[in-house]
Amino acid sequence: MAPPSAIDIVAVSDTEAITIPDPTIDGIASRRLKAxxxxxxxxSATNSALFKSPFTGKPKAKRWDHYITVEGKARHPSALKGAAEHLKKPGLISLGGGLPLAENFPIEEISIKVPTAPHFSEKDARESGKILTAGKYDASEGSSVYDLAIALNYAQGTGSAQMIRFITEHTELVCNPAYADWGCVLTVGSTSSLDKGLRTFCERGDVVLAEEYTYSSAVESAAALGVNFIPIKMDSEGLLPEEMDDILNTWDEKSRGARKPHVLYTVPTGQNPTGATQSATRRKAIYKVAQKHDIYIFEDEPYFFLQMQPYTGPDSPSAPPPASNEAFLKTLVPTYLSLDVDxxxxxxxxxxxxIAPGTRVGWVTASEQIIERIVRANESSVQNPSGLSQIVLFKLLDEHWGHAGYFQWLINLRMEYTRRRDxxxxxxEKFLPKDLVSWNPPAAGMFLWMKVDYHKHPAASRKTILEIEDEIYLAAVEEGVLVAKGSWFIAQRGDFVxxxxxxxxxxxAESQDKMTHAIERFGAAVRKTFGPE
Structure with missing residues (x-):
């Protein structure tokens, strides 16, 4: 079998041929000043087109009418949300919408204490952090562009204009999409984003391609919609493009009981659960397979900014942090969005x-056609993320840190996670029996994937692999450590072994001292399980 970089696949369009000016933080500041x-x-109605660079010459995205579901096509604009567009008319008296008066909101002001870049430690935040305050009428009084009167009221399905501006600029700095009509929409986290994507692209009975081990909540979200996952074999870099190509080339609808897949779900960076990170070469090869078979890609990237310094060995010092924000951005693996010309x-x-899971704020970036469908879905479900979360994030990211400070925070996280991983x-290296347990140092994310050679178990000829897995799992709990079973993350559910x-x-999740004790206990559990019967 040919290596991933050598598979014979002809792309529909060339991802190498696109040259686009790189946006800069200074350029964004200048654009804001001019605007x-x-x-x-x-x-307030909003969209990413209001805040993107005025680049010309980019192609428009391909349309996806042939894949959008019956549910996705059935969504129509909200009449009430649409009527809000007229609120900007001077002198208008509104009796049309159920927008409560801000004077009846029992929250006059909120304050948060946060670190100031580049002094990000918890100690620094306690001793010298800055208190940021949001009042009810800051916008009308001219002290801010966002206040509690806006944040605590109903909003559009896009999310607030204030956060859409920051997210759009951030996405341009990091991904700089190669086509013209892209946009962003806020969601209530990545799982909500995936739910919207599945409902837009997958009918009941469809199947989705994914890594053979994948995020269990993604599998469960799809299963509830009558959609199953089809596993693609992996190596240390993640899913194998030649395996994906082979599955699609040989797909037989009658024997498979489903139409040919048209969606790939992938976690390319610090993959959950394996920790694998796809290289730029791997991503380009997978994208070419997607072009060949007209596959739409769901790029799930919660761990993208948890890319770490290389592991240098036991008790060795970590490599120094990137020297600047620009150097940091150059170290990041290219995103699928940045490679996407279609x-x-x-x-x-x-x-x-x-930042924090409890913010419940995420976002989707895609072509305007798909963003519009997700906005429609938001309007009739979650509407938009919590206004309190949005204004807290706005105060921290936009008014306090800015794009430069946020990147410094992400560099700080890189070094923190590097230390924790190391x-x-x-x-x-110190406590696990290497004749029984093996692993690859993860380059990103927050997970270590440990392979146990179950063939060496004294009862391997009589016990199933799942029985041995359960035995090790319970022995670990008895020793005082909880780890996750690999079988929880199998993409193909049912009778698959x-x-x-x-x-x-x-x-x-734990302090560095506790992590060391935990691995020592897991090593003891493995030795105990594999000892003589």
Whole structure:
């Protein structure tokens, strides 16, 4: 079988031929200055086109009418949301919408204390952090462009204009999509984004391609919609493009009981659960397969900014951090969105892993056609993320840190996660029986994927792989450590039995001392399980 970089696939269009000016933080500041103060009141209509660079010469995205579902096509604009457009008319008296008066909101002001770049430690935040305050009428009084009167009221399905501006600029800085008509919409986190994507692209009975081990909530979200996952074999870099191509080339609808897949769900960076990160070469090869078979890609990237420094070995110092924001951005693996010349990628981002899960704010970036469908879905379901979360994030990211400070925060996270990962890996080197347990140092994310050679179990000829997995899992709990079973993450549910035995450990949840003790306990559990009967 040919290596991924050598598979014989002809792309529909060339991802290497697109040259687009790189946006800069200074360029965004200049553009904001030229545009003047943002005026976006209660339920203000907005979209990314208002805040993108005025680039010309980019192609338009391909249309996806042939894949959009019956449900996706059935969604129509909200009459009430549409009527809010007239609120900007001077002197208009509105009796048309159920927008409560802000004077009846029992919250006059909120304050948050946050670190100031580049002093991000918890100690620094306590001792010298800045208190940011949001009042009820800051916008009307001229002290801010966003206030509680706006944030606490109903809003559009896009999310607030204030956050859409920041998200659009951020996406342009990081991904700089190669086609013209892209946009962003806020969601209630990545799982909500995926739900919207599945409902837009997949009918009941459809199947979705995915890594053979994948995020369990994604599988469960799809199953509830009558959609199953089809596994693609993986290596240390993630899914194998030649395996994906082979599945699609040989697909037989009668024997498979489903039409040929037209969607790929992938977690390309720090993949959950395996920790695998697709290289730029791997991503380009997978994108070419997607072009060949007209596959639409769901790019789920909650761990994208948790790319770490290389692992240098037990007790070795980590490589120094990137010297600047620009150097940091250059170290990041190209996103599928940045490679996408067709508009065949729906990228899902989230603040859950880089700010806090409880914010429940994420966003989708895709072509305007797909963004419009997701906005319609938001209007009739979640509407938009919490206004309190949006104004807190706005105060922190836009008014306080700015794009430059946010990138400094992400560099800080890179080094923090590098230290945490290195602590876990050092403990593995010290405490795990290497004749039974093997692993690859993850380059991103928050998970370590450990393979256990179950063939060496004394009862391997009599016990199933799942029985041995359960035995190790319970022995670990008895020793005082909880790890996740690999079988929880199998993409293909039902009667499928895995060929290998894995466990997932995280280096995000505990202190570094506790992680070391945890790995020592897991090593003891493995030795105990594999001891003589």
């Amino acid at each position: 003047g103060k943002l005026v976006a009141g209660t339920a 508009g065949r990628v729906m990228r899902m981002d989230s603040f859950s892993k880089v 602590t876990l890996l050092d403990a593995c 895995p060929e290998e035995l894995f466990f997932r450990a995280t280096f995000a």
